[in-house]
Amino acid sequence: MLGIQAIGTYLPAQRNGNAELAEKFGFAVDFLESKIGVFSTSVKDEGDETSDMALKAVRSLQAKLGESFDLASVECLALVTQNPDGYGLPHTSAILHGKLGLSARCFAFDISLGCSGYVAGLAIIKGFMQTAGFKTGLLVTADPYSKVIDREDRNTVLLFGDGATATLISENPVWEIGAFDMGTVGETCQALIVRDNGKLEMNGRAVFDFCATQVPGSVTRTLEANGLGIDDIDLGVLHPGSKYIVDTLAKRTKLKNIARGVETYGNTVSSSVPLLLENVAPDTTKCILISGFGVGLGWATTILRSTL
Secondary structure (H helix, E strand, C coil), rough: CCCCEEEEEEEECCCCHHHHHHHCCCCHHHCEEEEEEEEECCCCCCCCHHHHHHHHHHHHHHHHHHCCCCCHCCCCEECEEEEEECCCCCHHHHHHHHCCCCCCCEEEECCCCCCHHHHHHHHHHHHHHHHHCCCCEEEECCCCCCHHCCCCCCCCCCCEEEEEEEEEEECCEEECCCCCEEEEEEHHHHHHHEECCCCEEEEEEHHHHHHHHHHHHHHHHHHHCCCCCCCCCCCCEEECCCHHHHHHHHHHHHHCCCCCCCCCCECCHHHHHHHHHHHCCCCCCCCCEEEEEEHHHHHEEEEEECCC
């Protein structure tokens, strides 16, 4: 049975404060609290590439597991990013593979997904490992949006932060991975787009409408696919697009307990869900619903059950 054994994370120490930016753009301070929910955003170290952030997340995972985790046992490495090293060739997972000194028998590949990337990545790597007969894999997320953020764009600069995570997928899981619900509304994909100038542009209203209309149905279908009701869920980990989006979805899905905690580092795209998952105690929290949604515009939702 393949599942999540452990999660390592990396958040850069540097922060950009939002209070001054809010004043600059004419936002009241209480707008940060009630709508955005982010008071500072994390920014990668100068000179760090995407693979460097990913490397630090894997090192965090190694430190957490100690001698029980041998990199030589890793048979596949999947890296979720839409902001790769350089121009994306070679793929960033191959660069990370080299920096880690992984075995030549370890296959490395990138997954070009954003906010849905971690949850969808769980399905991708689990299915890949089952097909290949692998027992140990790494799912890494690293998507530094500071590469594409326009510091003069009030729609994005207050939201997005940099972070990276590394999840060990093995036959000794702490979390079992359940059935999935996924989808894409490609006709509205340009609501989040990097333009020819290399900068991110977001239609906030279109993104909110997508989340508010598509995610509740995904939650319902995921519960049905896993034979669960809403009262069986101990914790909901919803992608923190903004506080207003999460609050809206909490009401529409009737999830009673929602993970919080991105106020000091922001929306880290594919790293957002695993960053929130890292500190969830599997001995007391037995059933989690996780959902990532945004760029694409797409979503992915599943259930995690504690094995403890």
